[in-house]
Amino acid sequence: MVTLTLFTTSPSSVLLIVSQKAGFSALSEKACLRTGLWEPGRTGMATLFTGKILIRNNSDGDEVDTEQELSLRLDNRVLLLYFGAGECPQCQTFAPILKDFFVKLTDEFYVNRASQIALVYISQDQTKEQQDSFLRDMPRKWLFLPFQDELKRDLGRMFAVDHIPMVVVLKPSGEVVTRDAVEEIGRLGPACFWNWQEASEVIDRNFLTAEDFDDLAPRSLTDPIRRLKYKIEKGILRSPTAQDGQNASFSDF
16 A cells, blocks of 8 residues: 655645555655655645646536636545556446445435545556546546556556556545555445545535535535425436446436
């Protein structure tokens, strides 16, 4: 297991400590600087993507590129980096499981408040068309890097990715919780998130501004009614014979 820990030693410097176990390669100072994981005076997962563009998997393909936007989407959350490819047979088997896992933690059909989790798809697709085709059926709250971004390769080296699918789970501090959570997600489903959240010491978002809606609008007294209406509409769209966690229900999201 590779452990990454960021320590603020002064207002202008951060010490990155890397521990190496099980034969995984340690990060070099050059790699950390290039990817933005190590940047003086900054901590939090947004630092991993400093100077880069993340794209939201919605119909408009909104870009997340400012420090404030990156912080809003990534900080104080358990972050999943999903290394996969749409044409990979093993990924085709796992992707519906991961989608169901994520939806059940973030979709208001299942929860009153979206869990403090973020997912960035690190595409290993051979072409942009393959990437776009895969993402078309994935949750709109997923984030991904532009197809040509070399950070994908750097992240693969950073986390010693030697196979796909692979899901790296990171604490808000940047420390690795699980190098590869594919088996755990498949076995435990959403239940494993609560273990990660506890281990990550994520601050309870009940004390922060709500971010459940795409426009980030503050909640109002009518929210319970809107949520009930949303769930009823979702329930109508779902097949009455579909079972939670089965492929038949995935197209409903």
